[in-house]
Amino acid sequence: MTGKVYLIGAGPGDLDMLTLKAARCLKLADVALVDDLVHPDIRAMLRPDAEIVPVGKRGGCPSTPQAAIEQRMIDEARAGKTVARLKGGDPFVFGRGGEEMLTLQAAGIEVEIVNGLSAGLAVPATLGIPLTHRSFVHGVTFVSGHPHQDGDEPNWQALAQSGMTLVIYMGVKRLPLIRAELLRHGLAADTPAAAIENGTLPQQRQVLSTLDALEQDMSAAGIHSPALIVIGPTVALASCRPSALERSEAPLQGKGGGIGNESKWLPTELAQ
Incomplete structure (x- = not known):
């Protein structure tokens, strides 16, 4: 049988x-x-x-x-x-x-x-990062940063202009290209961004940054694969949940200055 x-x-x-x-x-x-x-x-x-x-x-x-x-x-x-x-x-x-x-x-x-x-759901939550929030974004997109060898690149222009949280799997090696494409197609350089290594495990490490500085900050913090990359306004909420970060050994803000001016991204009641 x-x-x-x-x-x-x-x-x-x-x-x-x-x-x-x-x-x-x-x-x-x-x-x-x-x-x-x-x-x-x-x-x-x-x-x-x-x-x-x-x-x-x-x-x-x-x-x-x-x-x-x-x-x-x-x-x-x-x-x-x-x-x-x-x-x-x-x-x-x-x-x-x-x-x-x-x-x-x-x-x-x-x-x-x-x-x-999926890591795309669970890992951002360890830092208090919601993937959707009515005051920020109307959706979330999961995307592979490592397309099939015979496949097309993701439509970075559409993703940059989607207004959605971007959760990027397998994107560490190709972050320079991903960053350049998103910036080229209009995503703001100071968009909050995070990279989280070994998410949900005791050895989890992360860095909070901006799209423009994420590559530099990941290098400074020594963040490597397996790591998840999250880009979008809701990443700013991580700084509103310090209790969620106490167990982490990695710095939350890198040389690029962390997520910068959080008040730009936060709803009025949170920015005050």
Whole structure:
């Protein structure tokens, strides 16, 4: 009998953010293919006899080929095993879950999606940064800063003029291009911006800055991948929530002067 594959989102890192459904499905797995950004302690939630297969992927590092991951899932399921494919965040938010789902379905393998809390939602909240706020923005856009090698660049002009909070995944290496494109297409140089490394984990570090100074401030603070970049007026609210920042070791403001004139971005009742 053919087995089943669960595409499971493990959340942004903090184990407390794993869903109850994900924890339940982990107990069913005979084999677990685990991404690099999944918290290592999550392995304790698997059965003691479950086989664990690391299939890590990080930019600039040796990675397991995607085709090999997909073939391993097919082979294990055809052998009658229950497979857990563990991904950081949510499998359908820059997690290649859609590609894996289609490949498995084409091979006749049953697939169930187990959503996880995406870093784009959870990580800004650690600093008290709301992605939407009626006084600031009418929406949020999640965008990959690392397009497929055969794909087009994001429409930076449309993003710069959208009036939305921009949450950029995998954007650290390409920040010089992203910054230049957003500025070229009219996004204000003093737009509040943040970079958050290892979000939700004890080793989280971050810097609050502006679009124009973010690259310089990240370099000064030593912020590296994996890091999330957030750009937009609501980043200014981080300075209104000092209690949310006490556990951080990294400075909130870099050499570029932090988020600058917060009152420009804050509603009247907060700016006073």
